[in-house]
Amino acid sequence: MASAAGPRAQRLLGRLPGPPRSPRGARALAMAPPRRFALELPGCSLAHLAVGGDGPGARLDPRAAALLGPPGRSYWLCVPEAPGGDCAARVRAARLHQRLLRQLRREPLRRCRLRPLLGYGGGGGLQRGFLLRDPGRSPDTRRALFALLGEAPEGARLGEFAGDARGQLWQSVWERRDGAEWRRAGPRERVLAAPEPALHPVVPDLPRSAVFPRREAARAVLEACVPLIPEAQAVLDLVDQLPEQVQKGKFPVIAIEGLDATGKTTVTQSVSDTLGAVLSKSPPACISQWRKIFDDEPTIIRRAFYSLGNYIAASEIAEESTKSPVILDRYWHSTATYAIATEVTGGIQYLPPAHHPIYQWPRDLLKPDLVLLLTVSPEERLRRMEGRGVERTREEAELEANSVFRQKVEVCYQRMEDPACHVVDASPSREKVLQMVLSIIQNNCNQL
Structure with a gap:
């Protein structure tokens, strides 16, 4: 379209x-x-x-x-x-x-x-x-x-x-x-x-404007966008084909999160190859063609698109997890952390405190068995970014230019709950990082 x-x-x-x-x-x-x-x-x-x-x-x-x-x-x-x-x-x-x-x-x-x-x-x-x-x-x-x-x-x-x-x-x-x-x-x-x-003035507004607590809240935003953005209807058509609630299969679902250039793509591919798992992404391929359009829109529209992308991905994950493990390259934690860090002005001291409801997983979204957060030092991340030439979203570009924004994203990741993120230092060699990741997976996922 x-x-x-x-x-x-x-x-x-x-x-x-x-x-x-x-x-x-x-x-x-x-x-x-x-x-x-x-x-x-x-x-x-x-x-x-x-x-x-x-x-x-x-x-x-x-x-x-x-x-x-x-x-x-x-x-x-x-x-x-x-x-x-x-x-x-x-x-x-x-x-x-x-x-x-x-x-x-x-x-x-x-x-x-x-x-x-x-x-x-x-x-x-x-x-x-x-x-x-x-x-x-x-x-x-x-x-x-x-x-x-x-x-x-x-x-x-x-x-x-x-x-x-x-x-x-x-x-x-x-x-x-x-x-x-x-x-x-x-x-x-x-x-x-x-x-x-007591709270940053924008925090009470986040469930309506950026961190949607359920599918219908995000859907209502894109429905309001249809007269302006025809692609919104195409996304809604896919969402409306989804069941109200999906159930995970017997195999584990593992989401791997991290800032750009933390080795996330390499690790997800290596882990999926080692475990014989399906590698999936959010947003899924069926709506990725419209990312550029929604990335140019304000936060409320952009985040509604990515939120619904998680629900579309969840339907695919549910089916795949009946046959094999599933490795996810980003999921809801990315959607929420970037939204909070963007909307809450000022430094990290103004973020919602730990255990605030905004860090809780949506009740109607399929939950992964394990979430891994890859981290590297700012210096190492910038070194890896040099010469990549990869097209980045607005928020990913700001990670390079704004160290405070990067810190806010990292803190939000660490405050996520149910499930929380297992932090992995991705600075060592690929082989060592892969060994650490596989060890965490084996210790936390009994189905393997």
Whole structure:
């Protein structure tokens, strides 16, 4: 099936059907500004800001004050998301967020410094967005933002931070109604430091946007994508042929995980040859032809595709495991770890804590008997990457450029439960690694 994730899909942005809602109710959702922000600072820490505080309040982190106050000017853009289960609205919001990011990287806005920003606590759910720092306070920046948001189909929110002579920080919200000129909405409000919440603001949203706890949750997302991405229907047709629950056969199923260039491909092939096992991959071959299309989509769509790929693979695994052992080159742990590491901004300290439900295996997905996690040092992994010339996904490319992202992926792997990962040092020779892997398999899989 030919790809349509280009101009046609862009023209369709925002036209997904949603549940009936009055115009006034729709505007209330779209226009509700966030009351708190989580701003990623240099060094991958987060500053939490509260809007509308009274009294002296807590002082802002100096790094946050430098990003928000004078001598430059800072703007925030946030895309409201529909709370609850409105998948169509969530898909629209995610695609708008991605479109805005691409346009913010063009002239004249690319001259601004761009940072991730999360809005929350405004009654309209989580709002993903950006902070734009304009060091030169150019009037062209504001005009460019007005022009950009005038084309936005679903009313992204725009605000501005400004400091005063006493060193206090204030927020103004901009709005445009019924084609009129842009104007400030209401009085400006004080911005103060806010206490850090117990969990990163994005974590409660993960089961609806990135780490789907069951098949139907991921299926609903791709169903909402059908008017935009025809290939989504082809994936759904395969999913709808699957039984509700599949049962593993008498032979063991072993998933082998690891970052790119940890030797995963070599080990999976060697283990399958040694054990006379079937070698399988997730996503399976029947949908791999569409990976490039979905890899270019926002997290919610990309992760729904990979999640459903796990369920399609599970059906194949169930059948094969009645005849022989099955070795899996990646499975659900990869889908979940990359999603969590991508969505949770900041450093590893902001990841969901160990034993959080987000690390639990989906109840309706066939569970492997054993999961092995291959690891090597960052230096060894980079050495192996040199000269490979293998096409990588967006997240795999970021592993090379962003050491914090790599650390978050590794920590998420280590926090997975039921089944947990058995960590294997894949730095030694191929022969030694294979011996270690086979020893772990024999000690944990009685069927061999």
